[in-house]
Amino acid sequence: MKVRKSKGMRSKTMRLLHEAPQSAAPTHGSDQVPAAAPVKLVVTPATDPAVTRKSAGAGDLERVDANNRIPSWNPFDRSCLSRDLFDTIGDKWAMLILLSIQDGPLRNGEIKEKVQGISPKVLTQRLGVLVEDGLVTRTSHHQIPPRVDYELTELGESVIEPLQSVYEWTVSHMDEVMDFRRKTRKSQTRAS
Structure with a gap:
């Protein structure tokens, strides 16, 4: 068929x-x-x-x-919920936030200083997602002035090694990528 x-x-x-x-026997007689x-x-x-x-x-x-x-879980499948986590881990801001707190807890402002260019709104949004997914903990200290720290969970620590590899690959291959970009732009300029 x-x-x-x-x-x-x-x-x-x-x-x-x-x-x-339902019945394997033939009917009566x-x-x-x-x-x-x-x-x-x-x-x-x-x-x-x-x-x-x-x-x-x-x-x-x-x-x-x-x-x-x-x-x-199969992120290639468009209906698979693992795509959400794949999106989170693959997001440049989330990656940089996770890498910024790998050495210990940081406050919101300290993360913003390390991850240059991130807006306060995006930082708050990404931290919320990372906390919701269990990669980061948010600890509120009851003191004056109020203090909130963000720290990797055990699950968050487990993603640092692959993120560190992506970070190191990016840094070590950026010169090659820039060469290809220049060549591509030159060939596109000549073609037009």
């Missing part, structure tokens, strides 16, 4: 499951063959793992989908 995938099904696979027939088992069409995500509700850990139960399966 050939199944034509519609636009909404591109990220899904089709799978046929055969259910056992007849030569009739029992009806073929009904075929149930089930659509499951292509990245659906073999982990079910029974094998899930206690913390995984809230991730169970409508098919009692735990979804795997």
